[in-house]
Amino acid sequence: xxxxxxxxxxxxxxxxxxxxxxxxxxxxxxxxxxxxxxxxxxxxxxxxxxxxxxxxxxxxxxxxxxxxxxxxxxxxxxxxxxxxxxxxxxxxxxxxxxxxxxxxxxxxxxxxxxxxxxxxxxxxxxxxxxxxxxxxxxxxxxxxxxxxxxxxxxxxxxxxxxxxxxxxxxxxxxxxxxxxxxxxxxxxxxxxxxxxxxxxxxxxxxxxxxxxxxxxxxxxxxxxxxxxxxxxxxxxxxxxxxxxxxxxxxxxxxxxxxxxxxxxxxxxxxxxxxxxxxxxxxxxxxxxxxxxxxxxxxxxxxxxxxxxxxxxxxxxxxxxxxxxxxxxxxxxxxxxxxxxxxxxxxxxxxxxxxxxxxxxxxxxxxxxxxxxxxxxxxxxxxxxxxxxxxxxxxxxxxxxxxxxxxxxxxxxxxxxxxxxxxxxxxxxxxxxxxxxxxxxxxxxxxxxxxxxxxxxxxxxxxxxxxxxxxxxxxxxxxxxxxxxxxxxxxxxxxxxxxxxxxxxxxxxxxxxxxxxxxxxxxxxxxxxxxxxxxxxxxxxxxxxxxxxxxxxxxxxxxxxxxxxxxxxxxxxxxxxxxxxxxxxxxxxxxxxxxxxxxxxxxxxxxxxxxxxxxxxxxxxxxxxxxxxxxxxxxxxxxxxxxxxxxxxxxxxxxxxxxxxxxxxxxxxxxxxxxxxxxxxxxxxxxxxxxxxxxxxxxxxxxxxxxxxxxxxxxxxxxxxxxxxxxxxxxxxxxxxxxxxxxxxxxxxxxxxxxxxxxxxxxxxxxxxxxxxxxxxxxxxxxxxxxxxxxxxxxxxxxxxxx
Amino acid sequence: xxxxxxxxxxxxxxxxxxxxxxxxxxxxxxxxxxxxxxxxxxxxxxxxxxxxxxxxxxxxxxxxxxxxxxxxxxxxxxxxxxxxxxxxxxxxxxxxxxxxxxxxxxxxxxxxxxxxxxxxxxxxxxxxxxxxxxxxxxxxxxxxxxxxxxxxxxxxxxxxx
Numbered sequence: 001x002x003x004x005x006x007x008x009x010x011x012x013x014x015x016x017x018x019x020x021x022x023x024x025x026x027x028x029x030x031x032x033x034x035x036x037x038x039x040x041x042x043x044x045x046x047x048x049x050x051x052x053x054x055x056x057x058x059x060x061x062x063x064x065x066x067x068x069x070x071x072x073x074x075x076x077x078x079x080x081x082x083x084x085x086x087x088x089x090x091x092x093x094x095x096x097x098x099x100x101x102x103x104x105x106x107x108x109x110x111x112x113x114x115x116x117x118x119x120x121x122x123x124x125x126x127x128x129x130x131x132x133x134x135x136x137x138x139x140x141x142x143x144x145x146x147x148x149x150x151x152x153x154x155x156x157x158x159x160x161x162x163x164x165x166x167x168x169x170x171x172x173x174x175x176x177x178x179x180x181x182x183x184x185x186x187x188x189x190x191x192x193x194x195x196x197x198x199x200x201x202x203x204x205x206x207x208x209x210x211x212x213x214x215x216x217x218x219x220x221x222x223x224x225x226x227x228x229x230x231x232x233x234x235x236x237x238x239x240x241x242x243x244x245x246x247x248x249x250x251x252x253x254x255x256x257x258x259x260x261x262x263x264x265x266x267x268x269x270x271x272x273x274x275x276x277x278x279x280x281x282x283x284x285x286x287x288x289x290x291x292x293x294x295x296x297x298x299x300x301x302x303x304x305x306x307x308x309x310x311x312x313x314x315x316x317x318x319x320x321x322x323x324x325x326x327x328x329x330x331x332x333x334x335x336x337x338x339x340x341x342x343x344x345x346x347x348x349x350x351x352x353x354x355x356x357x358x359x360x361x362x363x364x365x366x367x368x369x370x371x372x373x374x375x376x377x378x379x380x381x382x383x384x385x386x387x388x389x390x391x392x393x394x395x396x397x398x399x400x401x402x403x404x405x406x407x408x409x410x411x412x413x414x415x416x417x418x419x420x421x422x423x424x425x426x427x428x429x430x431x432x433x434x435x436x437x438x439x440x441x442x443x444x445x446x447x448x449x450x451x452x453x454x455x456x457x458x459x460x461x462x463x464x465x466x467x468x469x470x471x472x473x474x475x476x477x478x479x480x481x482x483x484x485x486x487x488x489x490x491x492x493x494x495x496x497x498x499x500x501x502x503x504x505x506x507x508x509x510x511x512x513x514x515x516x517x518x519x520x521x522x523x524x525x526x527x528x529x530x531x532x533x534x535x536x537x538x539x540x541x542x543x544x545x546x547x548x549x550x551x552x553x554x555x556x557x558x559x560x561x562x563x564x565x566x567x568x569x570x571x572x573x574x575x576x577x578x579x580x581x582x583x584x585x586x587x588x589x590x591x592x593x594x595x596x597x598x599x600x601x602x603x604x605x606x607x608x609x610x611x612x613x614x615x616x617x618x619x620x621x622x623x624x625x626x627x628x629x630x631x632x633x634x635x636x637x638x639x640x641x642x643x644x645x646x647x648x649x650x651x652x653x654x655x656x657x658x659x660x661x662x663x664x665x666x667x668x669x670x671x672x673x674x675x676x677x678x679x680x681x682x683x684x685x686x687x688x689x690x691x692x693x694x695x696x697x698x699x700x701x702x703x704x705x706x707x708x709x710x711x712x713x714x715x716x717x718x719x720x721x722x723x724x725x726x727x728x729x730x731x732x733x734x735x736x737x738x739x740x741x742x743x744x745x746x747x748x749x750x751x752x753x754x755x756x757x758x759x760x761x762x763x764x765x766x767x768x769x770x771x772x773x774x775x776x777x778x779x780x781x782x783x784x785x786x787x788x789x790x791x792x793x794x795x796x797x798x799x800x801x802x
Numbered sequence: 803x804x805x806x807x808x809x810x811x812x813x814x815x816x817x818x819x820x821x822x823x824x825x826x827x828x829x830x831x832x833x834x835x836x837x838x839x840x841x842x843x844x845x846x847x848x849x850x851x852x853x854x855x856x857x858x859x860x861x862x863x864x865x866x867x868x869x870x871x872x873x874x875x876x877x878x879x880x881x882x883x884x885x886x887x888x889x890x891x892x893x894x895x896x897x898x899x900x901x902x903x904x905x906x907x908x909x910x911x912x913x914x915x916x917x918x919x920x921x922x923x924x925x926x927x928x929x930x931x932x933x934x935x936x937x938x939x940x941x942x943x944x945x946x947x948x949x950x951x952x953x954x955x956x957x958x959x960x961x962x963x
Contacts, residue, residue, distance in 0.1 A: 133962070133963060134962060136958065136959055136962045136963060137963070165958075415954070415958055416951075416954045416955040416958070417955065419955075422835070422836075423836075426834065426835070427959060429833070429889060429890055430833075430889065430890060430891060430892045430894070430895065431890060431891070431892050431963070432895070432959050432960070432962075432963035455890075459890075610944055610947070610948075612843065612944075613840060613843075613844065613945075613947070613948040613951075614836070614840065614948075614951075615944065615947045615948050615950075615951040616951055639843060642839045751835045752835055752839050753835070753836065755836060755839075755840055758836075
């Protein structure tokens with residue numbers, strides 16, 4: 001057993017392995033100072049909640065309190081390993097500033113109240129608005145961090161109870177493009193690949209996916225392959241010198257906003273070299289000829305110019321991709337939050353379709369998620385889709401959902417695509433949404449163009465309900481604040497980015513009067529008296545397990561079939577990958593193994609969209625294009641981004657995450673090790689740009705865009721010249737009240753989104769930078785992008801290879 | 803000028819109007835972000851069509867401009883400013899529906915013009931003209947569908963609030 005500081009070394013010690021071998025077990029444990037494993041009363045099973053990887057773990061409980069965590073040795077996802085955030089951030093649960101009582105706005109200030117008063121206020125306003133305006137007055141904005149049972153209940157309340165079209169999650173910011181790209185290519189959401197494909201791959205391509213910081217345990221798996229015999233070759237597409245880039249055989253750092261051009265260039269080379277699986281293309285896809293024609297316009301020389309990437313590197317990357325025998329591709333925010341998001345992500349699917357590399361060991365696409373339970377937001381219909389991957393444009397699907405909910409089909413709005421988050425905020429801005437219920441998220445820091453968002457949320461005419469575990473920049477603006485229980489304080493299931501379902505058990509009591517989100521939603525439904533056709537209650541479930549069973553029925557026969565699961569089964573088996581039904585009692589490791597897709601017109605979740613205009617494809621068109629439900633190869637040309645650098649604002653500005661923090665730091669900044677590892681915002685700039693601006697490491701800089709300004713300390717890194725990077729985690733709750741609004745990266749971001757996935761663009765925009773104050777730091781020097789915090793005794797965790 | 807030349811001139815006129823109207827919609831609805839950004843992209847399609855039409859028009863005796871002279875500048879900035887100022891009012895919603903409806907009708911006219919020219923090109927086995935229509939006409943249909951889709955999505959909210 002070794003003790004190491006997992007702040008300084010986020011990935012821990014290597015356990016090398018070769019292709020086709022089992023990934024060795026390494027159990028990571030962190031216990032509160034003074035607590036030893038023998039002291040622990042019980043270990044309560046759950047999975048990780050601070051990223052999308054879904055690592056199995058146990059919470060250590062002593063005297064009714066959390067005292068530590070341990071990775072689950074037998075779990076298929078992590079084999080005992082834990083991400084540094086999971087090692088330390090559980091401590092935040094016991095933080096003294098948790099919300100423990102409901103708050104209500106009285107004379108402009110939030111005051112403590114009881115649950116009855118708070119819920120009465122919510123219900124009274126709901127009834128008034130239903131009478132006055134109808135369901136269109138209501139918006140619900142949820143998260144990617146609640147549990148499956150909670151999303152399903154919320155979807156039933158919003159779509160079947162209130163009957164509003166305006167329900168979405170903050171998953172719109174992290175995972176909407178993953179879902180959109182899967183729907184475009186395969187007719188339905190659902191991750192084709194599995195993490196186990198890493199064990200077999202000979203080439204791993206990470207497209208805009210800094211796995212080393214966002215999915216550290218998956219990166220450990222890749223690092224262990226890289227350290228073992230016959231390692232895979234890594235291709236990295238990222239404008240930053242990430243840890244992934246350092247391990248890559250080829251690192252492409254394209255100009256922000258040019259991913260489609262780059263992908264078309266790679267596909268061009270692979271097609272011209274004849275490295276396609278013609279048999280697979282003919283048997284299982286439609287649309288190949290158009291792709292071939294389209295990418296003809298993207299020879300490497302042109303792409304090199306558009307993307308400002310050496311032609312030679314494009315050829316080398318295409319060579320690796322074309323020669324791969326077992327290719328795994330992963331995609332994340334570098335594509336999803338950038339210009340032409342869906343079009344770019346779809347080209348990665350195309351790469352696998354034309355090479356016939358799907359559904360076999362080592363051959364898989366992983367369109368990733370950002371948040372732990374984002375997949376459930378998608379499948380339960382709490383984002384812009386109907387529950388169970390039902391198609392809003394298919395009347396039979398709507399009728400089927402209405403049957404399950406025992407309501408008339410007309411009750412469930414389906415006259416157009418469900419309203420996406422950015423449009424919900426727009427409706428609130430112009431005053432047609434007058435009731436907004438935000439659960440488990442902090443839009444006042446995480447949405448683009450924060451001055452606008454704050455104004456929208458602060459409107460007198462908007463009744464704002466915020467349900468969360470801490471006071472945040474968003475709760476400050478609420479009319480009613482509902483204190484929620486969090487992970488470890490409630491029971492429920494959730495599903496990670498490779499379709500693995502875990503059960504997360506309650507380990508300790510929530511503080512004060514805080515309640516599980518499910519209980520809050522059920523309470524609202526009860527008070528509102530939502531009923532079905534015959535006057536019986538709409539919501540027939542009363543707790544997590546009965547909610548799970550109701551969801552199983554809703555999922556029956558759909559791609560995300562949960563009917564073969566149960567709490568009992570999940571307790572015994574640990575993580576299981578859906579679909580899990582009678583035909584697949586042990587779950588399903590890889591989708592589309594037989595080249596058959598969920599794309600038949602009568603079964604598919606979506607008829608797709610025009611990748612440039614975002615217009616939904618009509619059923620008739622889809623039937624004509626894809627009558628027998630094959631995979632759809634969709635091509636797209638490159639379009640210049642809407643906001644480009646100019647003389648006034650010469651830099652591309654991108655924002656993103658760091659390994660030590662999650663979302664808006666509500667939990668991670670309340671764990672001392674994580675808080676101290678990355679305590680404040682910084683800006684990254686290349687050495688050449690720093691020299692040109694006479695700026696040095698540690699200087700205080702002012703970064704500005706047409707929307708606002710941010711003040712941040714400079715880090716000089718190997719980032720692509722002409723690009724600035726800001727981490728987006730930092731808001732204002734831990735600053736003095738009189739501090740200016742100059743810390744959150746999203747003060748600067750443009751309000752613009754991908755028309756197909758409706759995901760906002762956090763990685764396309766223009767900015768300028770100037771020196772505000774000398775920092776007295778060293779002369780500019782190339783350094784790694786992530787923090788290099790001092791070694792800390794309090795961060796020592798145990799590592800036990802087995 | 804022969805009759806195809808006349809038809810190309812009518813089409814050119816329609817495309818120019820569509821390019822201008824899409825820009826105008828973009829300027830008038832700065833606060834409807836998707837409309838604002840995508841309308842501008844779609845206007846660029848019509849501007850490309852104008853260039854292509856100008857290149858081919860001479861063969862049929864039609865001298866057509868390249869469409870550089872679309873109105874921008876001060877008027878555009880005023881429209882954008884106005885849109886920004888009324889972003890928290892609900893009345894621009896009706897104006898938006900009206901504008902989208904207009905784009906759809908305008909694009910439908912342009913689509914019919916492309917249709918007629920494609921038919922004529924087929925009849926006279928004019929492959930160059932036919933391939934021009936094959937390149938451009940699908941864009942027009944996408945412009946129409948775009949306006950239609952936003953009308954479908956927005957009208958329930960605008961008309962019920």
